[in-house]
Amino acid sequence: xxxxxxxxxxxxxxxxxxxxxxxxxxxxxxxxxxSFTDYNMITEANFTGLENYRNLFNDPLFWxxxxxxxxxxxxxxxxxVVAPIFxxxxxxxxxxxxxxxRAAYYIPVVTSMVVVGIMWKWLYQGNGILNYILQTxxxxxxxxxxxxxxxxxxxSVMAVTVWKGLGYYMVIYLSGLQSIPQxxxxxxxxxxxxxxxxxxxxxxxxxxPSIMLVSILSSIAAMKVFTEVYVMTNGGPLxxxxxxxxxxxxxxxxxxxxxxxxxxxxxxxxxxxxLSFFNIKLMDQSSR
Amino acid sequence: MKKKLLVFSMLLLFVFSxxxxxxxxxxxxxxxxxxxxxxxxxxxxxxxxxFEAENPAVEIKWVDVPWSDMEKKLLSSAAAGNAPDVxxxxxxxxxxxxxxxxxxxxxxxxxxxxxDRYFESVWSSNTYQGQTHALPWYLSTSITMYxxxxxxxxxxxxxxxxxxxxxxxxxxxxxxxxxxxxxxLPPIAETGRYLEYMVRQGxxxxxxxxxxxxxxxxxxxEFLEMWVEMFEEGIIPRETITEGHNAAVDLYQSxxxxxxxxxxxxxxxxxxxxxxxxxxxxxxxxxxxxxGKVGVAVMNIAVLKDTEHKEESIEFAxxxxxxxxxxxxxxxxxxxxxxxxxxxDPFFTDVAPDSKKDMAKKVSAEQLNRAVNLIPPMTNQNExxxxxxxxxxxxxxxxxxxxxxxxxAEAEWNSILAE
Numbered sequence: 001x002x003x004x005x006x007x008x009x010x011x012x013x014x015x016x017x018x019x020x021x022x023x024x025x026x027x028x029x030x031x032x033x034x035s036f037t038d039y040n041m042i043t044e045a046n047f048t049g050l051e052n053y054r055n056l057f058n059d060p061l062f063w064x065x066x067x068x069x070x071x072x073x074x075x076x077x078x079x080x081v082v083a084p085i086f087x088x089x090x091x092x093x094x095x096x097x098x099x100x101x102r103a104a105y106y107i108p109v110v111t112s113m114v115v116v117g118i119m120w121k122w123l124y125q126g127n128g129i130l131n132y133i134l135q136t137x138x139x140x141x142x143x144x145x146x147x148x149x150x151x152x153x154x155x156s157v158m159a160v161t162v163w164k165g166l167g168y169y170m171v172i173y174l175s176g177l178q179s180i181p182q183x184x185x186x187x188x189x190x191x192x193x194x195x196x197x198x199x200x201x202x203x204x205x206x207x208x209p210s211i212m213l214v215s216i217l218s219s220i221a222a223m224k225v226f227t228e229v230y231v232m233t234n235g236g237p238l239x240x241x242x243x244x245x246x247x248x249x250x251x252x253x254x255x256x257x258x259x260x261x262x263x264x265x266x267x268x269x270x271x272x273x274x275l276s277f278f279n280i281k282l283m284d285q286s287s288r
Numbered sequence: 289m290k291k292k293l294l295v296f297s298m299l300l301l302f303v304f305s306x307x308x309x310x311x312x313x314x315x316x317x318x319x320x321x322x323x324x325x326x327x328x329x330x331x332x333x334x335x336x337x338x339f340e341a342e343n344p345a346v347e348i349k350w351v352d353v354p355w356s357d358m359e360k361k362l363l364s365s366a367a368a369g370n371a372p373d374v375x376x377x378x379x380x381x382x383x384x385x386x387x388x389x390x391x392x393x394x395x396x397x398x399x400x401x402x403x404d405r406y407f408e409s410v411w412s413s414n415t416y417q418g419q420t421h422a423l424p425w426y427l428s429t430s431i432t433m434y435x436x437x438x439x440x441x442x443x444x445x446x447x448x449x450x451x452x453x454x455x456x457x458x459x460x461x462x463x464x465x466x467x468x469x470x471x472x473l474p475p476i477a478e479t480g481r482y483l484e485y486m487v488r489q490g491x492x493x494x495x496x497x498x499x500x501x502x503x504x505x506x507x508x509x510e511f512l513e514m515w516v517e518m519f520e521e522g523i524i525p526r527e528t529i530t531e532g533h534n535a536a537v538d539l540y541q542s543x544x545x546x547x548x549x550x551x552x553x554x555x556x557x558x559x560x561x562x563x564x565x566x567x568x569x570x571x572x573x574x575x576x577x578x579x580g581k582v583g584v585a586v587m588n589i590a591v592l593k594d595t596e597h598k599e600e601s602i603e604f605a606x607x608x609x610x611x612x613x614x615x616x617x618x619x620x621x622x623x624x625x626x627x628x629x630x631x632x633d634p635f636f637t638d639v640a641p642d643s644k645k646d647m648a649k650k651v652s653a654e655q656l657n658r659a660v661n662l663i664p665p666m667t668n669q670n671e672x673x674x675x676x677x678x679x680x681x682x683x684x685x686x687x688x689x690x691x692x693x694x695x696x697a698e699a700e701w702n703s704i705l706a707e
Contacts, residue, residue, distance in 0.1 A: 040388055041363040041364070041366055041367040042389070042390040126526045147530060148526040148529050148530060150685065150687070236530040237477075237681050238681050238687065239678075253359070253360055254670055255670045255671065256384065256388070
C-alpha cells in the first residue's frame with residue numbers, strides 16, 4: 001500500500017513536467033546549442049564554435065542594450081517594489097467604493113501592452129495631450145520630446161512599464177496584507193504606535209515573502225522588456241531605448257542571425273539567474 | 289473464420305491501395321499571400337479556380353498572412369520544414385531568402401518569351417548575381433497626396449504642388465508660418481528609406497564595383513542639411529526620427545500635415561478614415577529629386593526551393609502573373625501590372641476627370657515607364673539600412689553634423705561591404 005502511494009504524486013506531476021520539458025527545458029538547451037552555430041532558419045546550421053560569443057563581447061551595441069536593460073532594472077524595480085505596498089494598504093480599507101479603486105488600478109494590468117503602448121505614444125507626442133496640459137499649467141514652456149529625445153526616451157518607456165505594473169504587484173501585496181493578523185495592529189495601537197510606525201514594524205516585516213516575490217518578478221520582467229519598446233520607439237532614437245531583448249529580436253528575426261541572437265539570449269539567461277540568486281540571498285539574510 | 293478474416297483484410301488492402309494511387313495523382317500547391325483577404329478573396333479564388341480548371345491534377349491551397357507577420361511566419365515554417373510552395377513576398381524579403389539560397393531561380397526555369405512578358409526594369413529588381421529569384425507581380429508607384437485646403441490657407445497655389453525636394457523648404461516654411469501645420473512626415477529614419485531619397489536626388493550609393501560607399505559627396509551633405517533644417521524649424525515633426533509611413537498617414541488624416549507621399553491604394557484608407565480630408569485631397573506625381581527618378585514598389589511571386597512540386601508551382605506563378613490576371617487585378621484596386629501587354633491597356637489612360645482614384649491611377653501608370661526599383665540588391669541589406677537610419681537620426685538630432693554623420697556612415701558601409 002505504501003509503495004503505491006509514493007508514486008501517485010509523481011504521476012500527477014507528469015503531464016505538467018512533460019509540457020514544461022517540451023516548451024521550456026528543451027528550448028533552453030536548444031538555444032544553448034544554437035549559440036554555437038550560424039543558424040538562419042533557411043539553411044542548415046553550421047558549427048562556429050565560440051565565434052558568436054567573441055563577436056558579442058566586441059559588439060558595442062550589445063553592451064549598450066545591456067546597460068539600457070540594467071537602467072531599466074534600477075529605475076523600475078524599486079518603484080514597483082515599494083509603491084504598490086502603499087497602494088495595497090490604501091485599498092485594503094473597507095470604504096464605500098473601494099472595490100472600484102481596486103478594479104481601476106488593475107485595469108492597466110489586463111489591458112494589452114500593445115494597446116497601452118499605442119495610447120501612451122499618443123499622449124507623449126510632441127503636440128500631444130501631456131505636453132498640452134503641462135504647458136497650459138505653466139509647468140513647462142517648450143514641449144518635452146518624451147520619445148524623441150535620446151536622453152529621455154528610455155525613461156518615458158520605463159514610466160509606462162511602471163504605470164502598467166503597479167496594479168499587478170498591488171494585488172500580490174493585497175493578498176499578503178490580508179494574511180496579517182489584525183491583533184498585531186491592535187497591540188501596537190495599545191503600545192501607542194503611529195500609523196507610520198505600524199507600517200514599519202508590523203506590515204513590512206510580515207510582507208517579506210511578498211516583497212521577495214515582487215522584487216524577483218519585477219527584476220526578471222525589467223530585464224525582459226520588449227513590447228513597450230517595440231510599440232513606442234523601436235529602440236530609438238539612436239538606440240537609446242533599445243533593450244537587450246529587443247536587440248535579440250532584431251538580430252534573430254530581422255537580420256536572420258539566430259546563432260548570434262541565441263548567444264545573447266544565453267548571456268541574458270545567466271544574468272537573470274545571477275540576479276534572482278542574489279535577490280533570494282538578500283532576502284534570506286535580512287530575515288535572519 | 290480465419291479464412292474470412294484473411295479475405296476481408298486482403299480486400300481492404302486492395303481498396304486502400306487504389307485510393308492511395310488516386311490520391312498520389314492529386315498535387316497540392318500551398319500558396320501564401322500578404323494581406324489580400326478579405327478585400328480580394330473573390331479575385332484570388334477566381335484565379336485559383338481558373339488555374340485548377342486548366343490543371344485538374346493540381347489543387348491550390350491558399351493561405352493569407354497579415355503583412356507584418358509574413359516574414360516571421362515564413363521563416364518559422366521553413367525552419368519546421370513545412371514552408372509553402374509559392375509565396376507572395378516583397379523585394380527586400382525575397383532578396384534576403386534568395387541570399388540564403390531559399391528560392392528557385394526563374395531565369396533558369398522560364399523560356400525567353402515568357403520572361404519577355406515582364407518589364408525589363410522590374411524583372412531586374414529581382415536579379416542578383418546572375419539569378420532572378422522571383423516573378424514580379426503587382427507594382428505600385430508612389431504619388432503625392434496633398435491637402436488643397438491647407439495649401440490655400442498658406443497662400444500657396446493648390447494647382448501647383450511641389451515637384452522636387454528642393455522646393456520643400458520654402459513651401460514648408462510658408463505652411464508652418466501661415467497655418468502652424470507640418471509639411472509632412474518623411475520616413476527618412478526608417479528601414480533605409482533615405483537611400484531612396486538619395487537615389488532620387490542623384491547621389492550615387494556605391495562605386496562601380498559595388499565594393500565601397502559613394503554617397504559621401506558635397507551634394508549629399510547639402511541634401512542631408514536641408515532635412516536637418518526642416519527638422520530644426522519644426523517643418524517636419526520630431527516623430528520623423530522614430531516613426532515611419534504609418535505615422536505619416538495618421539498625421540495627414542488628422543489634418544496635421546499638408547503632404548503625404550504614399551501609394552495610390554492609400555486613397556481608400558484616407559477616404560474611409562477621414563472623408564473630410566479626402567474631399568480636400570489632390571493627387572500629383574511623386575515628389576522627386578534632381579535626378580528625376582521615380583520609385584516602384586514591386587510585389588513578387590516566388591517559388592521556394594524546398595518545394596516538392598516545382599513544376600506545378602512555377603506554372604501557378606506564371607499563371608497568376610500573366611497579362612489577363614494582372615489586368616483583372618488592376619481593375620479592382622489601384623495597382624499596376626508588371627507585364628507589358630497588360631500595362632498598355634487603355635484602362636490606364638481613359639480616366640474620368642473628377643475621380644481622384646482615376647487621377648491617382650493615371651498618374652501612377654504614367655510614371656511607370658520611368659520608374660525603377662531605386663535600391664539595387666545588396667548583401668547585408670538590413671545592416672546597411674541600419675547604418676543609414678543612424679546617420680539620419682544623428683544628423684537630425686544634432687548629435688553629429690551632416691558631414692560627420694555621412695563620413696561615419698561611409699566608413700561603416702565600407703567595413704560591412706568588405707565582409
